[in-house]
Amino acid sequence: MSEINDFDQPGRPPEADPDDTEQNTAAVLPFKKRTAGGEPLAPGEVKPGEWQADLPDDTDTDDETAEVTEGAPVDPPRQVYPPSVAEWMAEHDKARQPVIPEWVKLPDQRKAVRKWAVRHYGTVIGYHAVRIPCIYTPKLLAYAPRGVWRWSTAAGHWVFDYEAKPLRAAAVAAEDAGEYLRLSAVRDDRVRLRGIIAGLVGVVGLIAALALWVMAPTWMLLLAIATLTTTLGVAGAPADRPLIDRAKVTFRKRKLSSDIITRAYAAAGLTGKDTGIAFPRPIGRDGDGWRVIVDLPYGKSFKDALAKRQSLASGIDIAATQLFLDPDLTSERRVSMWIADRDPLAVPAGKSPLLGATRVDFWQPFPWGVDERGNPVMATMLWLSFLVGAVPRQGKTFSARTIALAAALDPYVRLIVFDGKASPDWRKFALVAHRIGFGIVPRNGIDPVEHLVAALEELKGDVEDRYHRLSELPLHICPEGKLTPELSRDKKLNMPLTLVVIDEVQEYLQHPVYGQVILDLLVYLARVAPAVGVSVMLSTQKPDDTACPPKLRDQCQGRFSLRVGSWQVSDVVLGAGSYSEGLDASRLLKSHKGVGILKGMTDDAGIVRTYLADGRDAEAVLTRANALREAEGTLTGDAAGEKATVRSADAILDDVAMVLGKAETKVWSETIVDRLAVLNEAAYGDWAALEGRAKADQLAAALKPYGIATDQVWGKTEAGKGANRRGIERQHIIDAITQRNKNRAGK
Numbered sequence: 001m002s003e004i005n006d007f008d009q010p011g012r013p014p015e016a017d018p019d020d021t022e023q024n025t026a027a028v029l030p031f032k033k034r035t036a037g038g039e040p041l042a043p044g045e046v047k048p049g050e051w052q053a054d055l056p057d058d059t060d061t062d063d064e065t066a067e068v069t070e071g072a073p074v075d076p077p078r079q080v081y082p083p084s085v086a087e088w089m090a091e092h093d094k095a096r097q098p099v100i101p102e103w104v105k106l107p108d109q110r111k112a113v114r115k116w117a118v119r120h121y122g123t124v125i126g127y128h129a130v131r132i133p134c135i136y137t138p139k140l141l142a143y144a145p146r147g148v149w150r151w152s153t154a155a156g157h158w159v160f161d162y163e164a165k166p167l168r169a170a171a172v173a174a175e176d177a178g179e180y181l182r183l184s185a186v187r188d189d190r191v192r193l194r195g196i197i198a199g200l201v202g203v204v205g206l207i208a209a210l211a212l213w214v215m216a217p218t219w220m221l222l223l224a225i226a227t228l229t230t231t232l233g234v235a236g237a238p239a240d241r242p243l244i245d246r247a248k249v250t251f252r253k254r255k256l257s258s259d260i261i262t263r264a265y266a267a268a269g270l271t272g273k274d275t276g277i278a279f280p281r282p283i284g285r286d287g288d289g290w291r292v293i294v295d296l297p298y299g300k301s302f303k304d305a306l307a308k309r310q311s312l313a314s315g316i317d318i319a320a321t322q323l324f325l326d327p328d329l330t331s332e333r334r335v336s337m338w339i340a341d342r343d344p345l346a347v348p349a350g351k352s353p354l355l356g357a358t359r360v361d362f363w364q365p366f367p368w369g370v371d372e373r374g375n376p377v378m379a380t381m382l383w384l385s386f387l388v389g390a391v392p393r394q395g396k397t398f399s400a401r402t403i404a405l406a407a408a409l410d411p412y413v414r415l416i417v418f419d420g421k422a423s424p425d426w427r428k429f430a431l432v433a434h435r436i437g438f439g440i441v442p443r444n445g446i447d448p449v450e451h452l453v454a455a456l457e458e459l460k461g462d463v464e465d466r467y468h469r470l471s472e473l474p475l476h477i478c479p480e481g482k483l484t485p486e487l488s489r490d491k492k493l494n495m496p497l498t499l500v501v502i503d504e505v506q507e508y509l510q511h512p513v514y515g516q517v518i519l520d521l522l523v524y525l526a527r528v529a530p531a532v533g534v535s536v537m538l539s540t541q542k543p544d545d546t547a548c549p550p551k552l553r554d555q556c557q558g559r560f561s562l563r564v565g566s567w568q569v570s571d572v573v574l575g576a577g578s579y580s581e582g583l584d585a586s587r588l589l590k591s592h593k594g595v596g597i598l599k600g601m602t603d604d605a606g607i608v609r610t611y612l613a614d615g616r617d618a619e620a621v622l623t624r625a626n627a628l629r630e631a632e633g634t635l636t637g638d639a640a641g642e643k644a645t646v647r648s649a650d651a652i653l654d655d656v657a658m659v660l661g662k663a664e665t666k667v668w669s670e671t672i673v674d675r676l677a678v679l680n681e682a683a684y685g686d687w688a689a690l691e692g693r694a695k696a697d698q699l700a701a702a703l704k705p706y707g708i709a710t711d712q713v714w715g716k717t718e719a720g721k722g723a724n725r726r727g728i729e730r731q732h733i734i735d736a737i738t739q740r741n742k743n744r745a746g747k
């Protein structure tokens, strides 16, 4: 009887018994168990991915006659179904390489490869050209004598049949005279023939050398000497020291194996003793890195792997910035890893291709950057509002500006640009912007904050008007009730695509007087305006609830977060739940300038290394955009030198003060609205047309941002009369105006 070995595997057919089972011919020795990594297994431990058979309790060894009962296996062997034809074809489709590589088809990539080739080979050629006279030539001259010696020795050995010498020596040692004489005769014949050949070659060589010396032009003689010296120098060079230096450093590129990945998952605690990871697809190269698909043990999820990202990177022995984890829609336990050869985010994407563009169609996606693998990322601002957030100096302004530059190069896009920080970054947009303002401090008689409020109110009116007009247009012109490229470019309709850019928006939102008004207007525009071709792009270094309230952030479908301080802030910019999807902008490093995580612009979310357009580039583009707009007759508003005839947003305070008599301490709201309509029919006519309470509500809403209450307490002062009516105290208005004037003076 043979012992049952612990390593017997289920599913493996039983070995046929040897013919003579009675005879004890060999003892079965138990092997030491070993893990995949070669370590001996602890007792009871199982190799990952293997089943351990539950053997019947064999303690009753005294009972020699006990029979092993055969029954249905607890875990029947897994059935492996052959792939269907569709699966087989899909698998082969995936594996097929494109006939023409992608980089040949895409002009951007072609250009990049061309530039790289010129740069790379130019450097290599230059590197060697410098070294030819001062390093390579002296080395060749030094090695040439040894080359002469090596060649002549080799020629001598050949002529005198040196290779057969050991055979002759062996015949002598064996005292085999017959064999020795036979070998000597062969050698004599061979030496005679080879001597003649060598002599002829020598004579021809000498004649050729003399002919060259006497007849050849100097350049040919020099060339011949250089060739001979180089050949002799190469022949004489020591084998361990290269004659030519390397012009490039070879980067560390290790081959990844499943053992390394298994080690990493075990080190990160994602696999247990009895549970291993599986590799549904072979590990393969993907761009400048490796693509590894891993199935975690049952019960573990992508989130677990994400939480252990640092440990996984350490287990693979790479920097955390080289490891990218993506979820897989087919299974919660499947993790797709991309392991870059080196940190791809520290490599800038380079200059924006827009710098060379003469014009852009803003209805089409435009190049904004590249992803971590160098694939182009196209951006679009159609039908969405966009929020950019980051800590300072990471490239927030530059990345938003590249989008605004694309808009500037489409002469039919109206631009409204405000920069809360008044930095030089946006100044040149004055060449094209319909409305523009810098900072929050009034200069040259213009208050940029009031200008912003007026611009947003103007835009709000425009948006409402667009909705009315689009719904009135016949279906064949406006099929979905939405703006179309044709409609947006029809100057008579005056409904161009509009991009509102507000950099450092928190400066405006925290403004003591207009902050609330601006917030309300932006919430309205971000929510309602994209459908009629008006997009809002906001950027902020303070995305928190006070500086940029959630009611505004939540309206932004598109989000872009460059480096932030923590994953919580990253979630604030990118939207709640982004971290659990693997999107965490706090992982980005300080050196990752212009790099961020994009979400919501398209179906895909991921890393974008934005293209660079510096101040000078931006100026060149905007000068071109200005000329383009002038030629197309689309230069409007501030850029066209138009004086904005806008009422300041807080004009309501002055108007109310004006309609209150000096002796009146308190006046009913309805009365004030009626008087306002008389004062300025265009501004307040609609209010006066409202019925009863609606009139008072309208006034209350307009005065609320300035802290003026139109309260019911008022009603109680005149016993019983109009207790539920509302009104205004004159003193409140005076206080608000005083405060407003103080704020203005303090700016």
Ligand SMILES: Nc1ncnc2c1ncn2[C@@H]1O[C@H](COP(=O)(O)OP(=O)(O)OP(=O)(O)O)[C@@H](O)[C@H]1O
Pocket: 348, 349, 350, 390, 391, 392, 393, 394, 395, 396, 397, 398, 399, 541, 593, 594, 595, 609, 610, 611, 612, 613
């Ligand atoms: N795409 C990019 N590629 C390379 N470098 C970039 C890129 N974008 C920005 N930078 C670098 O980062 C610096 C900071 O950029 P930017 O002014 O846009 O940052 P910011 O986040 O707006 O800073 P702040 O909050 O101070 O305004 C730039 O001066 C530039 O050198």
